[in-house]
Amino acid sequence: MxxxxxxxxxxxxxxxxxxxxxxxxxxxxxxxxxxxxxxxxxxxxxxxxxxxxxxxxxxxxxxxxxxxxxxxxxxxxVGPWLPEPLLTGRDTVAAGPAPTDPTAAAELGEQVSMALLVVLETLxxxxxxxxxxxxxxxxxxxxxxxxxxxxxxxxxxxxxxxxxxxxxRRPRFDTDPGAQRAVTERFLAACAGGDVEALLAALAPDAVLVSDGGGKARAALRPITGADKVARFAVGIACQGLALPGLRVEILDVNGASAVVAWAEGVPLMTMSLVVADGLVTQVLVVRNPDKLAGLATRSPG
Missing domain, CATH: 1.20.140.160 (PhyR, sigma-like (SL) domain)
Structure with a gap:
């Protein structure tokens, strides 16, 4: 055996x-x-x-x-369907890929990126x-x-x-992991600070936000289109999260790219993945359905 x-x-x-x-x-x-x-x-x-x-x-x-x-x-x-987030950094689930070599990580990111998986759903x-x-x-x-x-x-x-x-249908995206992380960090800081103007500067004019709650967590039932609407919705999400006890937010590798991951008292709350092209955020993909976040409990911060 x-x-x-x-x-x-x-x-x-x-x-x-x-x-x-x-x-x-x-x-x-x-x-x-x-x-x-x-x-x-x-x-x-x-x-x-x-x-x-x-x-x-x-x-x-x-x-x-x-x-x-x-x-x-x-x-x-109920509402838009997004793929289940996959941790692809060093602290990932045992069954999944966990590349530590930067080249392997970049290749994996292209393979399992949230944006590509969304497109594959249409086949x-x-x-x-x-x-x-x-x-x-x-x-x-x-x-x-x-x-x-x-x-x-x-x-x-x-x-x-x-x-x-x-x-x-596949969206363009920046392949530089450092640039992706930098944009994600700025986006997170602007959300946490309620800075709509900073978010507008980070978003492409036709940016789209898709949130997946599956009827089990608060989420928009339709995609939100346009930088202004996306910025205000993102700030709203952040304001709701800041009021939760034991909130913890990290930037981790999710589906091969930097993404925002949040827990409330150790319970996975959401992931937010950004598709970045030419330095601007073109898509914001938010997973809040608790059924899709169970794997994040293995990385719950202590």
């Missing part, structure tokens, strides 16, 4: 990344990886020549099955799976087709459609 676990652990990070990219949920991705382990440990592996390809195929199909049911649940979701389940395997992880067409049980011709067609769809 130890040999089986060793082989599985060699590919655990890849399997988690594939599942998370496809599902946008840390909890669902961890469940898919666990189910893949159960199949790996209990199945007949005599004809498995390539464990990596086999495990990617298993977790891809498990994630695809979960994605179909998840999309049905999201049809009745069909099959197109999303193909995009993740082909464009993100670089699997060959033949391997992708085998993993998803599709023909190579179908995979090529779906990959082309998905690539064009994502390119048309």
């Amino acid at each position: 130890s040999d089986l676990l060793d082989v599985f652990d060699q590919h655990r990070r890849l399997l988690f990344s594939v599942a998370y990219q496809m599902l946008g949920s840390v909890a669902d991705a961890e469940d898919a990886v666990q189910d893949a382990w159960l199949r790996w440990s209990a199945g007949d592996r005599d004809d498995v020549a390539d464990p990596r390809a086999y495990l990617v195929r298993v977790v891809s199909r498990l994630a695809l099955d979960r994605l179909d049911s998840a999309r049905t649940r999201r049809e009745s979701y 069909s389940p099959a197109e999303r799976a193909v995009f993740v395997l082909r464009e993100v992880f670089g699997l060959p067409v033949a391997e992708t087709a085998t993993a998803l049980g599709r023909t190579e011709s179908a995979v090529r067609q779906m990959a082309h459609r998905a690539r064009e769809h994502v390119q048309a």
Whole structure:
């Protein structure tokens, strides 16, 4: 059994990344990886020549099955839906990626950025799976087709459609981690100080704020558009938070980029991720649904 676990652990990070990219949920991705382990440990592996390809195929199909049911649940979701935040710094959940090399962290940020995951939500389940395997992880067409049980011709067609769809909707963003953090720090300071003018200076004129409360926490039921409206809403969020007992706010790596993370008396309160382009904030993505913040409890400040 130890040999089986060793082989599985060699590919655990890849399997988690594939599942998370496809599902946008840390909890669902961890469940898919666990189910893949159960199949790996209990199945007949005599004809498995390539464990990596086999495990990617298993977790891809498990994630695809979960994605179909998840999309049905999201049809009745209250307000906008955002991906579940993933801590990607040194203090992350065990199952998730935790790169310490700056180059690896930058690559991971592109893979799991909140903005990209939001765009992937607009693909069909099959197109999303193909995009993740082909464009993100670089699997060959033949391997992708085998993993998803599709023909190579179908995979090529779906990959082309998905690539064009994502390119048309994917927001531009600054790739310099230092610049991203600096903007995040200024944005947080302006929010905490109630400085609307400073926020307006940090926001692009057509900035959009999306907040996900899932009907379980206060959040806007529709995206907020325009720098002035976004600035005033952000200040409102900050004012509400400052009144909470035991408030603690940090800037951490979330989905590969600096983001604001807040707790109240050790309970995760929210994450705020900024999409920055040309030094200005173009998107503010706020997750407040407590069901999506459970993983942050592992990093709760003492």
